[in-house]
Amino acid sequence: MYDPKSLKAEEFICHEEIEETLKYADENCNNKALIREILDKAKLMKGLSHREASVLLACEDPEVIEEIYALAAEIKKKFYGNRIVMFAPLYLSNYCVNGCVYCPYHHQNGHIPRRKLTQAEIRDEVIALQDMGHKRLAIELGEDPVNNPLEYVLESIKTIYDIKHKNGAIRRVNVNIAATTVENYRKLKEAGIGTYILFQETYHKESYEKLHPTGPKHNYAYHTEAMDRAMEGGIDDVGLGVLYGLELYRYEFCGQLMHAEHLEAVHGVGPHTISVPRLKKADDIDPDQFDNGISDDTFVKICALIRISVPYTGMIISTRESQAVREKVMKVGVSQISGASRTSVGGYTEEVRPTDTEQFDVSDQRTLDEVVRWLMENGHIPSFCTACYREGRTGDRFMALCKNGQIQNCCHPNALITLKEFLMDYASDETRKIGEAMIEREFANIPNEKTRGLAKGYVEKVHNGERDFRF
Numbered sequence: 001m002y003d004p005k006s007l008k009a010e011e012f013i014c015h016e017e018i019e020e021t022l023k024y025a026d027e028n029c030n031n032k033a034l035i036r037e038i039l040d041k042a043k044l045m046k047g048l049s050h051r052e053a054s055v056l057l058a059c060e061d062p063e064v065i066e067e068i069y070a071l072a073a074e075i076k077k078k079f080y081g082n083r084i085v086m087f088a089p090l091y092l093s094n095y096c097v098n099g100c101v102y103c104p105y106h107h108q109n110g111h112i113p114r115r116k117l118t119q120a121e122i123r124d125e126v127i128a129l130q131d132m133g134h135k136r137l138a139i140e141l142g143e144d145p146v147n148n149p150l151e152y153v154l155e156s157i158k159t160i161y162d163i164k165h166k167n168g169a170i171r172r173v174n175v176n177i178a179a180t181t182v183e184n185y186r187k188l189k190e191a192g193i194g195t196y197i198l199f200q201e202t203y204h205k206e207s208y209e210k211l212h213p214t215g216p217k218h219n220y221a222y223h224t225e226a227m228d229r230a231m232e233g234g235i236d237d238v239g240l241g242v243l244y245g246l247e248l249y250r251y252e253f254c255g256q257l258m259h260a261e262h263l264e265a266v267h268g269v270g271p272h273t274i275s276v277p278r279l280k281k282a283d284d285i286d287p288d289q290f291d292n293g294i295s296d297d298t299f300v301k302i303c304a305l306i307r308i309s310v311p312y313t314g315m316i317i318s319t320r321e322s323q324a325v326r327e328k329v330m331k332v333g334v335s336q337i338s339g340a341s342r343t344s345v346g347g348y349t350e351e352v353r354p355t356d357t358e359q360f361d362v363s364d365q366r367t368l369d370e371v372v373r374w375l376m377e378n379g380h381i382p383s384f385c386t387a388c389y390r391e392g393r394t395g396d397r398f399m400a401l402c403k404n405g406q407i408q409n410c411c412h413p414n415a416l417i418t419l420k421e422f423l424m425d426y427a428s429d430e431t432r433k434i435g436e437a438m439i440e441r442e443f444a445n446i447p448n449e450k451t452r453g454l455a456k457g458y459v460e461k462v463h464n465g466e467r468d469f470r471f
């Protein structure tokens, strides 16, 4: 019944295959010869199957775990260097007809204030985000055909792209909306979205149906097959994610890799990104209600194993996680983080971070300037690059460049150019000083002499007031 090429959810995320994989992993978690073989395969940096990765996840040998971490760090360096791409979520509306039991926006929550931004309010929010230095947004809104129809989403995307405030611009809008039709995905593509993001929440069908008791999201197959419809509608870049803490993490991890394998098998392109959210406290949600919470150590291990199993995919972590956890996972694979996030509708224009309409509690509450400085102090280059999407390097074109490592020739100089923009327009004096020194140092890490020369020239032009250069 298991068939990664099938378009039916229950066949490409086959429950029996996951159960058998977990049994196989349990039986082999101390099989030193097999584990050696899997680790050697992982060193080729071409990824692992869900079965192989599940064996490593089940293995508790500290030496093996150390080797996994070292390899994940090496793979991250090869594919992503020391760059971290920055983004911010923008909540447009918390109206929602679904009954997701882990989210405070669920329909039955009668006391949370409901809010939907007008286009004028979106403009104010985007200006506030631009004034921090953000260039890449992920828009978020609940599922509600009356309050949040697709036309509203399309109009909002247009509003966001059109706002040019001082030197600011949002250059890539990723979209996180409910599963929809091929026709609607086509409209989103035409509106110029970056990645279409849809979290699976859980791959366990029975749990999924219990956790989503009411509303259209209850339909497991429709939700799980959404990425196939998105790709049919012409969206090249899709982002997966499960909400760790809802089900047994080993089940979710296996399902997530099977989903990535399915996208590769059917569309020839794996997920552009994989997000790793963990269940957090929010309005009427207490994570302790759920039995499947995972420790920080397990969480870091999952991130490292995703990195070695799907080396080419971007990995995203949000401000749900603390500074300390974010530091750990960036070492072993995370390549994209949000900064200075407000997870409430209209939160960026408020003086003090509002909590009454938050979707989840923000653990990392630092400003973008502080996050940028902290990244640089930890040896990461904060990047505000959005070049690929704007150069049409999406889908299989992007993946081909990513898999053969050539994308590095663009990412590194683009990181330096966009960091320079941030330093010139938004940074504090202290951050600017650290950043200028970093840019000077990092020129030396552009191997191609011609590219290095061009990058230096572009940085100089940014210094002199011009903007928006890219490779």
Ligand code: SF4
Residues within 6 Å of the ligand: 096, 097, 098, 099, 100, 103, 104, 105, 106, 107, 141, 142, 143, 178, 217
């Ligand atoms: S997770 Fe999404 S669909 Fe579910 S209640 Fe929250 S906003 Fe609505």
Ligand code: SF4
Residues within 6 Å of the ligand: 085, 383, 385, 386, 387, 388, 389, 407, 410, 411, 412, 414
């Ligand atoms: S060049 Fe492309 S892959 Fe690299 S950071 Fe920029 S947008 Fe991302």
